[in-house]
Amino acid sequence: MSVDIVVPNQTRYLRLIGNIAEQIAKELETSCYDQDTLAYHLNLVLTEAVANAIEYGDAKSPNHNVKVCLSIHDKDLRISVYDHGQGFDITSVPAPDLDKLEERGRGIFFIRNLMDTVAYHRSEGGNVLEMHKSLG
């Protein structure tokens, strides 16, 4: 199963993407996961990733789109979020110091916490955040 979503790079579409993620989670057979918790987690991971793609991805072109691909095969969940920005080195993003009360910097933290693997690299003339989780 796969779902590809393309929306204008506007935060008002975060809800749609998050809700679609929840609907998909409802259909997944998971042994090791409560279904509603999984739904929240997928919603959160997509919301954070797409919010970043909107914020850091080419703000100069307000009519740019953000693309999201979700696929599930044999209990393997893969999510890709594409952006057209400068890109960044995700391996150099430190874990946030949770004792410091920074207002920002918990997005990648959530994503890393809730997915098994996370990578970011150039792709298709832009960048892609690739995430994977085993639902086994």
Place this chain on the structure above:
Amino acid sequence: MSVDIVVPNQTRYLRLIGNIAEQIAKELETSCYDQDTLAYHLNLVLTEAVANAIEYGDAKSPNHNVKVCLSIHDKDLRISVYDHGQGFDITSVPAPDLDKLEERGRGIFFIRNLMDTVAYHRSEGGNVLEMHKSLG
């Protein structure tokens, strides 16, 4: 905005597709349409079209997929549902005689009623049901 969905050709995925359609409807700006009614109608149109694609599309290969593409641009809603079956001539499907109590034959009727235009033709080595509605 566009959403493409690929699911195994099994009726258990009708709910997911219908629910995604409802989520999309919630984000649409419509002047002439109650939002919840539009949500039901899109849910129904997709449920009917995908149920047909599953039933009449190549039952011999149980691992075949059904593809659905939804797009909205400038208040124009387009839905395409692909199947890999024998195909049929949609123009020769008569309107059902509503006074006869047939158990079947109301799917295309609903689709025609709720969409502005409906066409079916060969495409991509299979067939596609193309539907359009103006949300203007």
Place this chain on the structure above:
Amino acid sequence: MQLETRMQNERVVIAVKEERLDAHNSNELKERILRTLEEGGRRLVVDLSAVKFIDSSGLGALLSGYKNANQRSGSFILSGLQPRVRSMFELTRLNRVFEIYPGLEEALSGQGVG
């Protein structure tokens, strides 16, 4: 599919405990209705109050029940249609075919039934 069958006021009530009645589960409802008739049930009430969505196959399953009950001189009534579900009956004019009551209580105390 979640279907609850019980006797109430000398009727067999089949309550559909699903939000969707569609091509995925409508056949199961059709079979349940048939089996109920075969087992001698003659006054059937299908309670749809939990159903938020019905498609053409769901309507077909109910029509099958209606026709089979008629053949056996039984009665077949519906209760609890939500507004959007009801509008699908109207679009197909099946609201003129089925005996439809707002709620289960009215259906069970309904006059002129079976």
Place this chain on the structure above:
Amino acid sequence: MQLETRMQNERVVIAVKEERLDAHNSNELKERILRTLEEGGRRLVVDLSAVKFIDSSGLGALLSGYKNANQRSGSFILSGLQPRVRSMFELTRLNRVFEIYPGLEEALSGQGVG
């Protein structure tokens, strides 16, 4: 964004009437809290009972309110966190930072506040 601000028990209650608190609307909450402080409100309660989903920017908006209230020697407390929302506070250990009450009633009668 649906935000309800009202005085209750000498506190300013800001009730978030949205199911989602995310990057689309969290800035509006942040601004509303700031304005409340600028207008002299010192004992703030943010009621999150309607919120089913919060992301990192929502947490950030609440932290901004917390820090700004502290700077002005005000109090800033939260009420009504749904379980899954609460678990996001736990994952980020912010449950140790914020004063959190199960419901608005407890928050309004809370001891050691402001």
